[in-house]
Amino acid sequence: MAETMLQIMGRHYPIRCRDGEEAHLQHLAGLIEQKARDAQQNSPGMTEVRSLLFAALFLADEVNELKREAAGRQSQLPLSDEDEPAARAVEALAARIEKLRERLAVGAAHA
Known part of the structure; x- marks a missing residue:
């Protein structure tokens, strides 16, 4: 089992993961970080917790949209x-x- 340190919103989080997944988790943390920063820029003064909440909502919305698109494409396959x-x-x-x-x-x- 490997361990990596993720940094999101200036905080460090030690995370255990399977060997070889460290880079992938770093990438995911970068996505979360960017969404949280976007939330803070759009609503200055937002708390860290609310920024992370909005980051999660933004990412969930993107995943949901991708799933809908994939389902639509799949239903169109002859x-x-x-x-x-x-x-x-x-x-x-x-x-x-x-x-x-x-x-x-x-x-x-x-x-």
Whole structure:
């Protein structure tokens, strides 16, 4: 297990991660840092916590938009007759996974 130091909004955060993931985490911290700085520039005097909250909201909005775009593109992909059985199999697996998730959630609630 590796450890790296992330700096966000002038604070240092020691983070443990899998070996080799240090550079990726540094990159992600840079994205968070930039969004937090953008939030502070747009609303001077904002507290650090609120800046980080807005950074998280900005990033979540970007992820949500990318997911919507990907779903839209995926629905536009033409399926050939050869792809139809595979698509049905994937849909059936997704339904089974969802049922399993629901059962696990119910089991966790009763534990």
